[in-house]
Amino acid sequence: MFLNPNKSILRKMLTSSIVTVLLGLCAVGLVISLFAKEYIVNSKSNEMIRQAKQVNLAIQNQTKPNDSFKEQLHFFDQAFDSRIWIFDMDGNIVTTSSKDEVNVGKVVSTEVVNQVINGEPAKWNQFEGLKEGMLSVAVPWGKDNDVYGGIVLHSPLKGMNETIAQLRETILWVTLLGIFFSFGVSSYLSWSITRPIQRIDKAAAKIAVGDYSERIQIDSRDEIGDLATTINHMMEQLERVDQEKRKLNQLRHDFLANVSHELRTPLTALQGFLEALQDGLIEEVAREKYYEIMYNETLHMNRLVDDITDLMKLENKEIELVWMAVDVQAMLSKLAFKFHPEAEARGTVIHSIMDEDSPQAYADPDRLEQILNNLIKNAVKFTENGTIKLKAMAVPSEKCVLITVTDTGIGISPEDQELIWERFFKVERGRPVKHKGSSGLGLAIVRELVELHNGSIGVRSEMGKGSTFEVRIPLYDN
Incomplete structure (x- = not known):
């Protein structure tokens, strides 16, 4: 995958890595250069002090320079590649390893003389005006506690500049390699970060347009992987909420359609009958029949309004139960x-069907009667030339009263048995026209009321053979 260098993540990571490498290596190079120079000078001075002491061992028995003395100095000059001076107690140079002896008669600095006479080696160096630095050391000239003067060795710091230059060149190459390495690491890290971010961005774009089907496939277990998992979970939740919203919108649409239909039919009948009565088209003897029909239509609208009101109260949890012992068998009778x-x-x-134990339920009597009233009303409505059995029995193991309403009516299809509890759902498929016309709210209200009693309700049904509704209500505990 090609990384665009203009992308901010790559640019920031690359810049920070290169700047860090450059600053780090420059600091390391400067420190190494300083310490290398100091190390070279210290090493060389210690070596020259050791060489000067060897010279002293060779000449410590000679207090005055002679030809043999000078030959020894010349030998050490060649062996150590260092110029050698010998000075007396006053700091005057009395002889040198050089044959021309141009430095004889000159004076060594008082500070060096005092330090050497006190038995301590001295060292100093000079760099200005020289291609290579010159290092000088001085040690006492003498034997045991007798000091005749001092021995000075001068030697150029050969190779120091070359060594430092090599160090700088090495640091430069390491810096270049560090930059390339930083570029590679930054590119890989940016790629490993931007690739999942692009997937997350793609998923977020689909969420923005209402598409929750996208899932982010990221296998890493870092923070980005956790973010992808969270977003996937969020999309699942949003998809579920969206489905529920669509389902609820459909239910609302069905509800409005059902209510409109339920209200339109009686209102149309009432309007027609009232117009006929106003126009005098109905004979006196037939008016009672028309009044009865109009009255029944108003009752139907009242029941619809009551059902809607009950459903809204249940949904808003505005119904409070009055708990007491209820004789279920007496209520069924x-x-x-x-x-x-x-x-x-x-x-x-x-x-x-009577039970000798006459079980008592712990319930609100009015709401329990409303539950059973709706179930029995449905059983009567969809059963012709058949039988309806009502039964209540205590189930101590479940601490409940089991109430069953069994009919031999037309039954409910398997695909509808899961939907009959939905609000505003109406079972119309396979029903004769004379069985249609309910608002679809009765069983939804029944289920809400049963659950409000901490109970449960279920159905077993077979088309053409009938249905059995089972209601479980908490048993009254004496």
Whole structure:
């Protein structure tokens, strides 16, 4: 993958690496140069002091220069490649290793003389005006505690400039290699960082347009890998929220359509009947029938409004239960008697199966009756020339009362059994026209009320054979 040098990450990393390498190597080079020069001077001076002491060992028994004395100095001059001076106690140079003796009679500095007489070696150097620096050392000339003067060795610091130049050249090459290495490392690091960032940027761009299907594939376990994992999790959450939002919007759309339909039908009938009554088109004997139809239509609209109100209260958690012991069996008997006329009109028989234990539920009696009322009403509505069985029994192992409403009606298809609890959903497929017309809110309200009681509800059904609704409500604990 080619890296654009104009990208900020590469530029910043490359610049910082090169500047760091340059500053580091320059500092190291300067320190090495200074220490190298000092090291060379110290090493050379220590060596010359050792050589000067060897000269002293050779001439320590001679207090006055003679021909043999000079021959020895000349020998050491050739051996050590150093000029040798001999000075007396006053600092006067009495002889040298050079044959021309141009320095004889000159005086050594008082500071050097005093230091040598005190038995301490002295050293000094001179660089100005010379191609190579000149190093000088001085040691006492004498034997044991007898000091006759001093021995001076002068030697050029050969190779020091070349050594320092080689060091500088080496540092330069190391700097160039460091720059290339920094460029390579920075390029690789930038590539390893920008590649996942580009993937993250691509995913973020899709999120911006509402596409949450993209997933970032990054295997690294560093902070970028953690970021990619977090973004993937965020996209999963956003995708789930988006799906729920679309589903909710569809439910709202269905709700508005259902409510509009439910309201339009009775309102149209009421409008037609009222216009007929106003125009005097209905005979006196038939008016009672029309009034009854109009009254039933208003009841239907009231039930729809009540269902919507209950559903909104449940959704906003505005319903508070009044908890008490409820005789479920007595309640089922009451509801069986209530729906008997409607069931009989359809040729259906309602049986309330009695249990000797007469289980009691811990519930709100009004809301529990609303739950059972909706279930029995649906059973009557979709059962003709059949049987409806109502039963309640205690299940101590589950600490609940099991209430079942079983009918031999038209049943519910398997694909609809998971959807009947959804708000505003209406089971219309496979139903005769005479069974249609509900608002689709009844079972949604039932489920919310059951869950509000900390209970559960389920259904078992088979098309053409009937359905069984099972409600579990907490058992009253004496």
